[in-house]
Amino acid sequence: MRHSKHITNPTVTGFILSSFMAFIVACAPSDLVIEGSVPVPMIKKIPVQISVYYPDAFLNFVHTETSEEIGDWQIDLGKQNSDFFRSLFGSMFDEAVAIEKWGGDASDGPITNTQAVLVPRIKKYGFLTPFVSGLGFYSASIEYELTLYDVRGAAILSWTVVGYGKSEGKVFAKEEAVEQATLLAIRDAGARIAIEFDKQKAFESWFGKLVETEDGGKIEPL
Amino acid sequence: MVGRLNLYKHKLLLLILVCILTGCASSRVEEFRAAETGMALEEGLVLLGRASFSDNETKESFTDCMADSLKGGNRPLRVVPQKVFRDNFYPWFEPRVEPTSAEELKALFLEPGVKKLISSSNIRYIAWIEGDTVRVDDGGTMSCTIGPWGGGCLGFSYWEEDASYKATIWDLEKMISAGQISSDSRGTSYIAGVILPIPILARPGNAACTALADQLRGFLTGS
Numbered sequence: 001m002r003h004s005k006h007i008t009n010p011t012v013t014g015f016i017l018s019s020f021m022a023f024i025v026a027c028a029p030s031d032l033v034i035e036g037s038v039p040v041p042m043i044k045k046i047p048v049q050i051s052v053y054y055p056d057a058f059l060n061f062v063h064t065e066t067s068e069e070i071g072d073w074q075i076d077l078g079k080q081n082s083d084f085f086r087s088l089f090g091s092m093f094d095e096a097v098a099i100e101k102w103g104g105d106a107s108d109g110p111i112t113n114t115q116a117v118l119v120p121r122i123k124k125y126g127f128l129t130p131f132v133s134g135l136g137f138y139s140a141s142i143e144y145e146l147t148l149y150d151v152r153g154a155a156i157l158s159w160t161v162v163g164y165g166k167s168e169g170k171v172f173a174k175e176e177a178v179e180q181a182t183l184l185a186i187r188d189a190g191a192r193i194a195i196e197f198d199k200q201k202a203f204e205s206w207f208g209k210l211v212e213t214e215d216g217g218k219i220e221p222l
Numbered sequence: 223m224v225g226r227l228n229l230y231k232h233k234l235l236l237l238i239l240v241c242i243l244t245g246c247a248s249s250r251v252e253e254f255r256a257a258e259t260g261m262a263l264e265e266g267l268v269l270l271g272r273a274s275f276s277d278n279e280t281k282e283s284f285t286d287c288m289a290d291s292l293k294g295g296n297r298p299l300r301v302v303p304q305k306v307f308r309d310n311f312y313p314w315f316e317p318r319v320e321p322t323s324a325e326e327l328k329a330l331f332l333e334p335g336v337k338k339l340i341s342s343s344n345i346r347y348i349a350w351i352e353g354d355t356v357r358v359d360d361g362g363t364m365s366c367t368i369g370p371w372g373g374g375c376l377g378f379s380y381w382e383e384d385a386s387y388k389a390t391i392w393d394l395e396k397m398i399s400a401g402q403i404s405s406d407s408r409g410t411s412y413i414a415g416v417i418l419p420i421p422i423l424a425r426p427g428n429a430a431c432t433a434l435a436d437q438l439r440g441f442l443t444g445s
Contacts, residue, residue, distance in 0.1 A: 039312035044334045164318075168281055191313030 049095040053102035140181035163189025247409030265346040273317035291435035353387030375415030385430035405434040
């Protein structure tokens with residue numbers, strides 16, 4: 001009887017402890033910083049020098065969500081977005097210079113040495129867990145808005161791009177799955193921006209005029 | 223004579239035991255060839271899962287399984303990892319912009335740097351993998367209880383899965399679609415609850431992976 005007691009106690013204690021740990025892990029708030037590789041796009045550069053203004057809301061974007069179904073989530077996309085878009089715009093344009101200040105018009109001072117100002121914004125971010133969607137994967141979507149201004153502050157183009165990503169779900173790795181889906185959503189939007197930006201009608205029209213007005217044909221047509 | 227009979231009995235029992243414990247999955251493979259193929263030792267292949275953003279898209283675990291299978295065996299192939307390929311060729315092989323036909327591939331090769339990088343990476347083939355493993359039937363009941371004095375399961379449950387996959391092979395040297403291979407595997411898994419739950423698992427996904435990888439190796443190398 002005494003022998004039996006010695007065997008049972010650690011087993012029961014272990015079971016209770018592991019159940020308690022599983023409960024704690026399942027209920028703990030998910031605080032997530034999105035981090036991943038930043039691929040360099042292999043595309044033909046657009047022959048334009050631009051300034052890029054990254055608003056604070058873009059650089060420090062944090063998504064928070066609380067619900068009974070999915071619990072508490074805090075997802076920090078800021079650094080990954082910043083690194084990714086700096087690399088993306090650096091590959092897309094002849095020159096892309098980050099500027100610290102941009103008030104939307106030329107009253108903030110002239111933008112020197114560049115031909116336009118590009119401002120990326122995040123309009124929406126959302127994610128779905130298998131529990132909510134009823135599907136066997138985690139998914140994330142990000143809606144970006146890219147606005148291109150001329151140096152006087154007039155809007156040339158305002159383009160909304162939605163990136164979508166999904167990841168296979170794992171029982172005790174929900175944060176990892178959401179992170180993976182978010183990284184894929186950023187990549188997906190980036191791919192569309194890299195390929196389709198210079199095919200936007202408003203951009204083509206502005207670029208055509210820029211080529212005509214430049215002296216001596218400094219800019220090659222697209 | 224008696225000793226040999228015993229040996230046969232043991233082998234038969236072992237075979238039955240293995241079959242019971244692993245479950246049974248049957249596979250059917252079909253091949254359509256549109257062009258002659260061949261692959262030198264130093265030439266590479268990349269397996270890309272088609273992502274349609276629907277529920278039934280090819281899981282990365284399936285293409286990883288095929289890559290592992292192709293990298294081993296009597297005639298190992300040089301398989302370029304999917305992630306490395308997609309990173310190197312970003313943004314051209316991302317799910318929503320990737321080429322969907324050999325004609326689109328030809329257009330993609332006109333983009334600066336793409337053809338050169340394919341040549342320098344010595345990648346000869348792309349195999350697009352499409353398909354999924356789905357549950358087609360299930361039944362039975364099993365209940366498990368657990369309490370301070372112990373626990374146990376009682377009952378019987380089963381489910382049948384169908385793993386249906388297709389590989390479309392593009393020859394990057396000839397810029398054509400060289401053919402298609404499809405694999406269909408079915409298997410029924412069981413769990414019998416006799417105090418302890420005893421699983422007898424069929425793995426049609428694994429069977430489809432192995433069958434498709436073997437057929438693809440033969441298709442590319444002629445072995």
